[in-house]
Amino acid sequence: MTLIPASSDFSTRLAAQLPENTLSGAQAGYLEEPRGRFFGAGGILARPRNAAEVATILRACNEARVAVVPYGGGTGLVGAQVMPEGPTPVILSLERMKAVRAIYPLENVLVAEAGCILADVQAAAAEAERLFPLSLGAEGSARIGGNLATNAGGVNVLRYGNARDLCLGLEAVLPNGEIWNGLTRLRKDNTGYDLRNLLVGSEGTLGVITAAALKLYPRPRxxxxxxxxxxxxxxxxxxxxxxxxxxxxxxxxxxxxxxxxxxxxxxxxxxxxxxxxxxxxxxxxxxxxxxxxxxxxxxxxxxxxxxxxxxxxxxxxxxxxxxxxxxxxxxxxxxxxxxxxxxxxxxxxxxxxxxxxxxxxxxxxxxxxxxxxxxxxxxxxxxxxxxxxxxxxxxxxxxxxxxxxxxxxxxxxxxxxFGGSFSAEHGVGRLKVADLQKFGDPTRLAAMRAIKAALDPHGIMNPGAVL
Amino acid sequence: MTLIPASSDFSTRLAAQLPENTLSGAQAGYLEEPRGRFFGAGGILARPRNAAEVATILRACNEARVAVVPYGGGTGLVGAQVMPEGPTPVILSLERMKAVRAIYPLENVLVAEAGCILADVQAAAAEAERLFPLSLGAEGSARIGGNLATNAGGVNVLRYGNARDLCLGLEAVLPNGEIWNGLTRLRKDNTGYDLRNLLVGSEGTLGVITAAALKLYPRPRxxxxxxxxxxxxxxxxxxxxxxxxxxxxxxxxxxxxxxxxxxxxxxxxxxxxxxxxxxxxxxxxxxxxxxxxxxxxxxxxxxxxxxxxxxxxxxxxxxxxxxxxxxxxxxxxxxxxxxxxxxxxxxxxxxxxxxxxxxxxxxxxxxxxxxxxxxxxxxxxxxxxxxxxxxxxxxxxxxxxxxxxxxxxxxxxxxxxFGGSFSAEHGVGRLKVADLQKFGDPTRLAAMRAIKAALDPHGIMNPGAVL
Structure with missing residues (x-):
């Protein structure tokens, strides 16, 4: 699979399909990560406003074989959010999709867009006298889409589970630009393969989460x-x-x-x-x-x-x-x-x-x-x-x-x-790719590669991360 | 994909790779389901004793393009356990793999083989003064592998979640006969795609679960x-x-x-x-x-x-x-x-x-x-x-x-x-295949088909179920 650099020509053509100011050059902030181990080499910054615009971007990138690096709050610690080498990518930031779309206190459900800051999700839940229990150091700048894409952990996992366990449904765009409308508020839905949990924790390598239906809990009195x-x-x-x-x-x-x-x-x-x-x-x-x-x-x-x-x-x-x-x-x-x-x-x-x-x-x-x-x-x-x-x-x-x-x-x-894991809550990103190859079960790794090839045949999604 | 009937010749060749009495003809009990809507047309009954034997069977079936119908307790209500038409399959019953392999009360973890009756899992947990909360009408004959393959629900989902939520790790055999050793007891393990949740709820169409690490809970006093x-x-x-x-x-x-x-x-x-x-x-x-x-x-x-x-x-x-x-x-x-x-x-x-x-x-x-x-x-x-x-x-x-x-x-x-689901806890099986086509999100259905083709390219696993 050969990827092509995102040229200015590509950028011009893509911009024509999107509202003004959706694309720009990627400033420094999008090219670094908190531990200073990875630095992005540049790219086109795309800041879409809704799932349809994300779909337009992914479809164009898929057709042109241009790499896409999804970008949440930039707080990840394993370098999944920056692409230090390879052809210039499109950096797709969800920062403009930050609305809490709805809250259902009776159902203990909140629907948030991927770019919503984790602390804002917590605050919206609290305002409805509910608890959104995901809590971690970076909650003031981490975005919920990134929390889900990395299956974030934090201090309340013992009781409430990881980000994965707090998600009921997703809206997401697959690498081919198709939108999956899976924003269900259902607690039980046994109708086929668990695409939700496949995207959760895939660190932007299988698609882009654009919104999520999240579980709320009663606030302990x-x-x-x-x-x-x-x-x-x-x-x-x-x-x-x-x-x-x-x-x-x-x-x-x-x-x-x-x-x-x-x-x-x-x-x-x-x-x-x-x-x-x-x-x-x-x-x-x-x-x-x-x-x-x-x-x-x-x-x-x-x-x-x-x-x-x-x-x-x-x-x-x-x-x-x-x-x-x-x-x-x-x-x-x-x-x-x-x-x-x-x-x-x-x-x-x-x-x-x-x-x-x-x-x-x-x-x-x-x-x-x-x-x-x-x-x-x-x-x-x-x-x-x-x-x-x-x-x-x-x-x-x-x-x-x-x-x-x-x-x-x-x-x-x-x-x-000792039967443990080399990455409990931070993910694989780019930092631990070799560790995954070394310690991962070979059958599971082969299945992961087959799934990646099936859903992202041209390998445009976050190349170099995870696999 | 053309499947081949499991001939007596195939059976003889496969039997030679397995201990005596692993294969036999499928009696009536394996060819019916509780609601009497589907009847299997016959098949070779395989009753392996461990994951290696399951692997031998799946490898042979995959090479010969013979269909495999995984069989748990036979209590499912949507016909996933019987194949009424198509070339004679191998019916793979997990009934001989019924051991509770280990229990870790401090960790609240129990490891059971797929053929373990649900009530026996509950009893083993109770003996260690723990609760395994999955509870449903058929618990006296349903087997835990089937409960996981169908993501069973029951009366305690409100508090403890579905079968999916009670599973920490799996041992499973993929359609190509490779064994995935994923029996982790870890509560947090962020190292790549969630193969566990992909197999859970896939109703035997992506592989065979042979054992599971299950979550236990304190028994409410x-x-x-x-x-x-x-x-x-x-x-x-x-x-x-x-x-x-x-x-x-x-x-x-x-x-x-x-x-x-x-x-x-x-x-x-x-x-x-x-x-x-x-x-x-x-x-x-x-x-x-x-x-x-x-x-x-x-x-x-x-x-x-x-x-x-x-x-x-x-x-x-x-x-x-x-x-x-x-x-x-x-x-x-x-x-x-x-x-x-x-x-x-x-x-x-x-x-x-x-x-x-x-x-x-x-x-x-x-x-x-x-x-x-x-x-x-x-x-x-x-x-x-x-x-x-x-x-x-x-x-x-x-x-x-x-x-x-x-x-x-x-x-x-x-x-x-109303935004609901046509199958909350019983699954799709063969009964609701058309409903899934009608109501399923097209993007998700396409992704499911791509995943199925990636993991089971010859379509041997439970053909006719789900997709």
Whole structure:
């Protein structure tokens, strides 16, 4: 499959089929990504206003064999949103399609266009006294279409699932420019293959999501948040089991925090208040959402855990301000990480039961490779860890660039041997294409390639990403 | 694509690659389905013991262009399990692969082979003090592989989702005989296209599921069940909204019952006790599962609903025996339906908000077509109704055979105009192939055909089903 650069001639012809100002040159902002590892080489920026315009663009690109790079909020961490090499593409930004089209409180359904900022979806749900539970660090700029295309995770997956689980229906444009009108509000619809879940998580390689029907939930009336100090990841897991026994499905979040991350926050972000005087090696951030008395439930959990020595200290938020403070601490960990500068970061998942063993083994392997500092934190309730490796105090990441691959190989090999995944919530993008080839099941990879060829025979959609 | 009949020669060659007694002739039981509308024309029965044997069978069939009909518990209601015409197929029954391979209580995961009876999965979960929430009438004979292949629904979808939502990973054999080892226990794994959800719900047309990693849940400690009398479907919906407000996500089931169904039970199954003296036109069966005091929550809901006149009467189960009685009544409705004999049955779903309007309109349309009796009941919480049409008292369904299609067309056209689905939980099978062509989105249908051709280029898998 040979792709053709998007020439000015192509651009002129395409522009003639679209309203004025739909196309322009791609400015720098569309050619970079947050980690600074991939830079786009330029392109035509298309900013359509509706699915019909997206269809026009895709049809033209498909006919002319021009590459299309769908662009959401640009917050992805694996480089799916920029195309660093190959013939000049059309960068298709959904930013003008940002309406909340409808909300159905009785049905717990909201229909949003792909370019709607995640925080705006949350706010629209809240205004209708409902909860849209997808919540992640970049929610102020990430767009819901991108969240779906990457099957985003975040802090509430434990209770409400990934982006995939929050989607009832899609409107999407397939690579041939045909529009799929699949914006159903149905909870049950068993009429053939699951095209929705095929597009969700395909990172723009099978089509462009233009709108989605999303699931809403009742807002828990009583929310309780606590930080509890544990001795080890094993104790954190046992605390999770105890919490499940006592609070069932009302656990909204269960985050593991590592002392290294808190020390990074203390050193790099001195304005962020730490809730405990001493920085514990391991602690967890727990949130319960219940119909009432979540604080009392947290008190009871803390008391019960204290009695069996699963926890040694803790703080239960006494106000919304304190709750924000605890979450603020959690959210500042990645920011502090960035300020320190990691040698290698790993967004991994593991079967819950093997997490403690994995952490111990991984720490030993990393230590054997150099004097690194490890900050291992994340969504323990989902078995999803961010296992990030940093240079020693006072040294820069650049000094260890030559060991980055050795570190990542060691981590990913170990994750694989424990039955885990090398990408829990960030996706494959361009960063992990080789890892997918290495660790992916060969039968599944062959099926993925067959599906890609069937739906995008000319390979125009986000070339270089995923496969 | 021309398929070849499974000859005795083919059978002999295939048998030589398999352990003794893997192949035999297909007895009558494998050639019929519960509604008696489709009858298989014969075939070679294959009963493999593991994925490798399934792979051997599929590879041979694919090379020889012999059709394969996967067979679970045989309880499907749309004829996906029997092939009434075309070249003699291999009927591939998973009945010998019925082990629960492993259970991980800490992780809330159970790994079962495809031939495991649904009730046995439930029992294995219960033994580990966990809940496997998929629950449906045929659970004593349906097999989990079939439940997944058809994305089965049932009474707990409102809270726990369809079979799809309860599956973490699959082991499956693709049409070319390659085994996909995808039995992950991970809650998060964003590494490419969602092959799992593509196989789930594909009704045996894209491959054969041989085992699955399934999600378990905590068993609610306190379960409360009640039947409440409402005036109309609209009031039932408002009662659901009130219940959600008061009990959040602890509503495990919310079933709408129609007086016609209860009268059928009274007339045809006199041993089934009716909980109320008079048969109400409309009532709902509600179940709450909570950490404690579910009965008190039901009392509170009933009182609150009584105050605003949403309910007029009701009964709250005071013991497990009474709970079983209420559920027994619900489960006997389809049995009584069968005894009466419907002219046409419709497993439909609708956006929740339009359900009352739909029922009123549909009743009028059906009445215009003849003196029918309607029993409209089902999983109201999911917008999933079983809208079943019966002959007048004292007359037989056969007398109205000539109007069956007119009735179904009227219902399905109406469902479509309300944004609903002509198959909520039973699938497409062979019964609804024409409906899928008529009502399916053309872009999605084309994508489905492309995917089918990509994964099963010779069209050996369950020919005639779905597409």
């Amino acid at each position: 009583s929310v309780g948040t606590a930080m509890m100090v544990v001795t080890s990841p094993q104790d954190a897991l046992e605390l999770l089991a105890l919490a499940r026994e006592m609070a069932g499905e009302s656990i909204s979040a269960f985050e593991l925090l590592h002392g290294q991350g808190l020390r990074f926050v203390r050193d790099r972000l001195p304005d962020v208040r730490l809730p405990l005087n001493d920085i514990p090696d391991w602690s967890v951030l727990i949130e319960l959402g219940m119909s009432k008395a979540a604080d009392a439930a947290l008190e009871a959990l803390f008391e019960a855990a204290l009695e069996v020595r699963l926890v040694s200290d803790g703080v239960i938020a006494q106000s919304d301000g304190q709750r924000s403070e605890l979450w603020g601490l959690r959210e500042h960990i990645p920011i502090a990480n960035k300020a320190v500068g990691s040698v290698a970061s790993h967004d991994i998942s593991l079967p819950l039961g093997v997490v403690p063993d994995f952490i111990a083994t991984a720490d030993a392997r990393v230590a054997a490779l150099g004097p690194f500092r490890v900050n291992c934190f994340g969504h323990l309730g989902d078995g999803n860890l961010h296992y990030n490796v940093f240079p020693p105090e006072g040294e820069s990441r650049e000094a260890y660039n030559d060991r980055r691959h050795a570190v990542s190989d060691a981590i990913y090999d170990l994750v694989h041997s | 306190s379960v409360g069940t009640a039947m409440m009398v409402v005036t109309s479907p609209q009031d039932a919906l408002e009662l659901l909204a009130l219940a959600r407000e008061m009990a959040g996500e602890s509503i495990s089931a919310f079933e709408l019952l129609h007086g016609q169904g209860l009268r059928f039970v009274r007339d045809r199954l006199p041993d089934v006790r009716l909980p109320l003296n008079d048969i109400p036109d409309w009532s709902v069966l509600i179940e709450l599962g909570m950490s404690k005091a579910a009965d008190a929550a039901l009392e509170a809901l009933f009182e609150a609903a009584l105050e605003v006149r949403l309910v007029s009467d009701g009964v709250i189960a005071q013991s497990d025996g009474q709970r079983s009685e209420l559920w027994g009544l619900r489960e006997h409705i389809p049995i009584a339906n069968k005894a009466v004999g419907s002219v046409a049955s419709h497993d439909i779903s609708l956006p929740l908000g339009v359900v009352p309007d739909f029922i009123a309109t549909a009743d009028a349309r059906v009445a215009a077509l003849g003196p029918f009796r309607v029993n409209c009941f089902g999983h109201l919480g999911d917008g999933n109704l079983h809208y079943n049409v019966f002959p007048p008292e004292g007359e037989s369904r056969e007398a109205y055979n000539d109007r069956r299609h007119a009735v179904s067309d009227a219902i399905y056209d109406l469902v479509h105009s």
